[in-house]
Amino acid sequence: MTGGGRAAGGTADRGTAQVAAAARQDVVEARRVVVKVGSSSLTTAAGGLDADRVDALVDVLAKTREDREVVLVSSGAIAAGLAPLGLARRPRDLARQQAAASVGQGLLVARYTASFARYGIRVGQVLLTSDDVSRRTHYRNAYRTLDQLLAMGALPVVNENDTVATDEIRFGDNDRLAALVAHLVRADLLVLLSDVDGLYDGDPRTPGTSLVGEVTGPGDLAGISIGSAGRAGVGTGGMATKVEAAGIATGAGVPVVLTSTVHAADALAGRPTGTYFHRTGKRSADRLLWLAHASTPRGSLRLDAGAVRAVTERHSSLLPAGLTGVEGDFTAGDPVDLLDEAGHAVARGLVNFDARELPRLLGRSTRDLARELGPAYEREVVHRDDLVLLRP
The missing domain is CATH 3.40.1160.10 (Acetylglutamate kinase-like)
Known part of the structure; x- marks a missing residue:
């Protein structure tokens, strides 16, 4: 030692x-x-x-x-x-x-x-x-x-x-x-x-x-x-x-x-x-x-390039439109990692949806989701106040 x-x-x-x-x-x-x-x-x-x-x-x-x-x-x-x-x-x-x-x-x-x-x-x-x-x-x-x-x-x-x-x-x-x-x-x-x-x-x-x-x-x-x-x-x-x-x-x-x-x-x-x-x-x-140092992610969300820029550069919330994939078994409120297109974790946040809800939300606007599924779906997948960037 x-x-x-x-x-x-x-x-x-x-x-x-x-x-x-x-x-x-x-x-x-x-x-x-x-x-x-x-x-x-x-x-x-x-x-x-x-x-x-x-x-x-x-x-x-x-x-x-x-x-x-x-x-x-x-x-x-x-x-x-x-x-x-x-x-x-x-x-x-x-x-x-x-x-x-x-x-x-x-x-x-x-x-x-x-x-x-x-x-x-x-x-x-x-x-x-x-x-x-x-x-x-x-x-x-x-x-x-x-x-x-x-x-x-x-x-x-x-x-x-x-x-x-x-x-x-x-x-x-x-x-x-x-x-x-x-x-x-x-x-x-x-x-x-x-x-x-x-x-x-x-x-x-x-x-x-x-x-x-x-x-x-x-x-x-x-x-x-x-x-x-x-x-x-x-x-x-x-x-x-x-x-x-x-x-x-x-x-x-x-x-x-x-x-x-x-x-x-x-x-x-x-x-x-x-x-x-x-x-x-x-x-x-x-x-x-x-959130960055004490939490263990229960799953991950894959983001397209635009969503990665929005989260990491503009410090914006993650919306359903920027999602391309979901991995893991988690519930609303759990920590999840946000992955770029290469699979690297760029951020971690507390997710607002259960894992089973997210596949039908991929790539869709909150306005369309609210019209089809109700006002409860017109919200962020991860709010910027519940999101922290991870060091490279």
């Missing part, structure tokens, strides 16, 4: 000298912070929560919360449920993962509740699936819940709703969930904590490998081999998912610090620890980031 996977004390740090206090002024000035912690930082190797590790993290977050708002995205529900259910490792099948999450989620929140209570802090549990935030009304509800918890002085503890999430509506890992939550709550900073102390330019066990102190953009990642899952075997993420999450967050205007949980206090104080990812894009207030 390369690109990280363990703390590597004693290796030379590349870029650390350049990360002066001013370079992390965004960290110091952040008023609303999302902190994500991985399963391996909270649990024992055999499964089950490590109370001392949880308390150590809570000590840092309680201190941070004295002058900031904090949202915690916490893995660990499935891992916490392994030992109580007699499971030696994280199961591969979804049903047993859901069972472990059902047992572990209660244990995880109970542990956080007790630990934060030492500081007089109440916690509120928020469980999400991608459907909760890619659909317009659900997105607004998720934002209102989190914002109200913060306004009332509670600390939200967010996790994927593993007990009911299916393969089609899973985020896949909590690194990506954390990046999207940072966008949802309009955070000023995202801190990714795990058993990895930053991004390395190779396997940290190899002599001469260095920590990458800061990343100003995608170009800084050229030539870096990014590894996969960690060693503990209780989580789903690895360095690749953390770098992907950092890209999502920084592209939405949120800077990111990636470091190990033992360095959480330094990271939140703006001290030069781990890897600092500079923001690369501007903050946006819409939910389309979720």
Whole structure:
């Protein structure tokens, strides 16, 4: 495995000298912070929560919360449920993962509740699936819940709703969930904590490998081999998912610090620890980031050349007249990919018709459809407000 996977004390740090206090002024000035912690930082190797590790993290977050708002995205529900259910490792099948999450989620929140209570802090549990935030009304509800918890002085503890999430509506890992939550709550900073102390330019066990102190953009990642899952075997993420999450967050205007949980206090104080990812894009207030990064398409629509130009260049809605084909089994409100004539996905959107309805609408004007089938058919196949362009 390369690109990280363990703390590597004693290796030379590349870029650390350049990360002066001013370079992390965004960290110091952040008023609303999302902190994500991985399963391996909270649990024992055999499964089950490590109370001392949880308390150590809570000590840092309680201190941070004295002058900031904090949202915690916490893995660990499935891992916490392994030992109580007699499971030696994280199961591969979804049903047993859901069972472990059902047992572990209660244990995880109970542990956080007790630990934060030492500081007089109440916690509120928020469980999400991608459907909760890619659909317009659900997105607004998720934002209102989190914002109200913060306004009332509670600390939200967010996790994927593993007990009911299916393969089609899973985020896949909590690194990506954390990046999207940072966008949802309009955070000023995202801190990714795990058993990895930053991004390395190779396997940290190899002599001469260095920590990458800061990343100003995608170009800084050229030539870096990014590894996969960690060693503990209780989580789903690895360095690749953390770098992907950092890209999502920084592209939405949120800077990111990636470091190990033992360095959480330094990271939140703006001290030069781990890897600092500079923001690369501007903050946006819409939910389309979720549609692009958190949804799984249930089907696809093929567009003619004119419709592709209308969607990608004029940012128009997709009308039936531009459709040439339909693939998949989906219902109204599901995410679908919009394909050009070569079969490349150029956009993703929430469709307004069931798959079985669309074949008779192909290439026809909304006026003709309304006259023949009724006014309910005089509408867009995908409205521009429910559509996001995909990067090539």
